[in-house]
Amino acid sequence: MLVLVVVTALGFDFTNGFHDTANAMATSIATGALKPKVAVALSAVLNLVGAFLSIEVALTVTNAVVRIQGSDGAPKQEIVGDGGAGLLLIVLAGLAGGILWNVLTWLLGLPSSSSHALFGGLVGATLAGPGVSGVNWTGDGSKLDGVVGKVLMPAVMSPVIAGVVAAVGTWLVFKVTAGVAGRVADRGFRWGQIGSASLVSLAHGTNDAQKTMGVITLALIAAGDWSDTESIPFWVTVSCAVAIALGTYLGGWRIIRALGKGLVEISSPQGMAAQSSSAAVILASSHLGFALSTTHVATGSIVGSGVGRPGAQVRWRVAARMVTAWMITLPAAAVVGAVMWWAGDLVGGGLPGALVVFAILCGLALGMWLRSRRASIDHTNVNDEWTGPAPEPVAV
Structure with missing residues (x-):
């Protein structure tokens, strides 16, 4: 069971990588600052490096979602019982929920949150198993902790903060550079985009790679192979860093296209402002241990860059579709x-139950991947003209 959970967790990490490549590189690809294959390769390397820079988010995932201890610090037997098999099945089922939602939203080209898919899956599996008391809603109750403080509040606040920062930054950029020749400014901002996109990739590694580290550590605790809830085994860090880097290099081109071309007709100054805003919010949250959605942050930043540009246009219907996906991600993955x-x-339950869950997961994921081959999007057509809803003016 533990082997199945670890393999499935690394599979989730891989889907997280290709699902979230767009967060760092969509705007750089859309403006031509980086060639598509170069962009995903650079992002993969920096995700790999970022995974080693912090463990705060990993510890949040290990301790803040499933309540593995009672008030006296003793293990809760209704969750960890049967030699840990009960908790292992919860973790496996939760991972399956996260992976299937990731693959479905990738198929639809929707930049939804891999993080909330994971947390939703874990919460849903816990509710189905030990029940409401098994979910660590508020930590010790004396501070904003647990699922509410570490997951739900950042989910609501982070895209708003990122959007406001990006809007102000974009407005300032266009104000300051109003008299600079267009080609000179554009060249400079493209280099700025490369730097800010690299920073977002590094930040993504410090936040998202750690979520899988936390899940695997939780599984090791359930199996009795690890007992320290304040550290992460080194082999877990290495394997998760490699898995998310490989997924990032794969590209996730459908979502790159949606973010880079679908929301805003983006220019290099907007791209730099959006990516700088995303990096600042993600790095600050990683330092505080908030397991936020880098997708929400990146999307909020891109919309903010459209709002902040004088005379800009935003495809609000596309944005509304994405926000709808955000709202249903956690409950859908929980189901x-x-x-x-x-x-x-x-x-x-036990090993037979784990094998059934794994088989269903593989069958459904394979079916969705085969469906995606009917209308393939890759590095050759990711920047083709957008054919969806027309952009709408923004009053500035």
């Missing part, structure tokens, strides 16, 4: 996680 747990429990 899938719960269904997966029930499927595993139906055959008696």
